Amino acid sequence: MTEYSSDLLRLLSTRGYIHQLTDAAGLDALATKQIVPGYGGFDATAPSLHVGNLMLIMLLRRLQQAGHKPIVIMGGGTTKVGDPSGKDEGRKLLDDAAINANIASIRKVFERFLTFGDGPTDAIMINNDDWLSQLGYIELLRDVGRHFTINRMLTFDSVKLRLDREQPLTFLEFNYMILQAYDFLKLSRDHGCRLQMGGSDQWGNIVNGIELTRRIDGTEVFGVTAPLITKADGTKMGKSVSGAVWLNEAQLPDYDYWQFWRNVDDRDVGRFLRLFTDLPLDEIARLEALEGAEINAAKIALANAATAMCRGDAAAADAAETARRTFEEGASGDSLPSFAVADPEIALVDALVALGFAASKGEARRLIKGGGARVNGEKIADENFVVVMGSETIRLSAGKKHHGLLVSAE
Incomplete structure (x- = not known):
């Protein structure tokens, strides 16, 4: 492992964040x-970021x-264009109102990971639409475009992969890299920013x-990239059986977030503890x-520390206690995901989908046929099974690790 003089690079190195550095000696x-x-940049395509964004959030925290000083750039401007990196298709374009609502929702999570304020090392959040929307097209082409x-x-790679797969790459998306480069120039000028992560x-x-x-200002700035995080089984970080692992509680219950970390592969535990918690080495x-x-x-x-950092x-503590009661005592904790059933009964396949335990009715039927579905602890093998609602809460299980509640909406 390379020896560094600065606390910054020592911290990043010992915890496993460094994949590439543009000029290690200069930044050190x-x-x-x-x-x-x-700074680190985040596009505002949804009301929440997900676990796949957590690496960059942790880099800013470190x-x-x-x-x-961390600078969080919300891509109000670049979200309108779409980053082609890792994408096979163009992104659905959002209007200003949707983008601004997403940014407001996303900020809540950053306030748990970073300390914001006016101090020299306090974090700030900036929307790149503040300057990108003011750019004149001809001026941008003349002053910035000539350097590309x-x-x-x-x-x-972001361009080559799309072209190699014969997937359309619009001229709008092709300009994304120019706009992101301009962000760095702008931040260097206005905020003395010297590093992009x-x-x-x-x-x-x-x-x-x-x-x-x-080239334009003669200013020396630096870049750090973190390794792409894949789980030990080779799948991409940020996805679970039932979909994206969202950071905001409005998109994913606390218990499900806790369970994501609790269920990681044995081989990933040490690495994830270093990357995603503040526990001492x-x-x-x-x-x-x-x-x-x-x-x-x-x-x-890992689950306790990662959840406390993101959710409080x-x-x-509540998720851990719910898990203890669920698995050790067979009880139903209040923090389990729940679905309110408006009708007197609901098909089991629909209930599994509603709780997020299956992505489709077909997947729910396969789960039932495979013996993975239980109602109040009883295994159900009939894919046409109907759950009859009453005054009591009904506990639904998918496999050994996913549990939820059906409650009557009446």
Whole structure:
């Protein structure tokens, strides 16, 4: 492992955040002598970010923990264009009202991970629509566009992958990398920003911004990318059996968020503890050394710490207690996901879909046929089974790890 002088790069390195650095020695030297403002960008395509965005959020948190200044850029402007990185298709375009509502919703999560304010290391949140919407098209092409060659733009993975798959890439999306590069130039000028951070798929976009800032202003700026996080089974971080693992509680109950971390693969526990919690490294080393059934203690520690950071201590404690009661006592905790049934009865396949335990009726039927569905603890093998509602809450289970409640809406 490379030895660094600055607290920032030592922290990032020891916890496993560094995949690529544009100029390790230069950034290390800068971080030892001054506060480094650094930014990460997030598009506002939904009311919540998801666990797949958590790596970049944690990079900003580590930046602040090391005594530097996080700048959160909400892509109110770039959301209107769409980042082609990792995408096979163009993004659905949102209007200003939808984008602004998403940004307001997303900010609530950032306030749990970062300290915002007016101090030298306090985080700030900025909407890039503030300047991108003011750009004149001809002026942008003349002042910024001339620094980008089509030859080079065609070599970036975000473009190559779409073209290789013969998927349409609109001229609008093709301009995304120019706008993101301009963000770095603008932030360097207005906020003294010297660092951009992102996932490994953002390397080309980050390098573009560094080169643009150097060519136009002669300012030395830096880039850091984190490794792409895949789980031990090879699947992408941020997805669960029932869909995206949202950070906002309005999109995903606290218990389900806790369960996502509790159910990680044994092989991922140590790495995820380093990346997604603030537990000390010596404590993490002790936890990841546990073997056999004892590894569950490490998973619970991960679930508690990750949930407390994102949802608050009370939510983590409540979810942990619900899990304990559910699995140890067979009781139904108040924090289990629930669905209010308006009619006197509901088909089991519909109930499984409503609780998010199956993505479709077909998937629900396969779950039932495979013996994975239980109603109040009783295995149901009939795919046409109908749950009759009454005054009591009904407990529904999908496999051993997913439990929910059906309650009468009357």
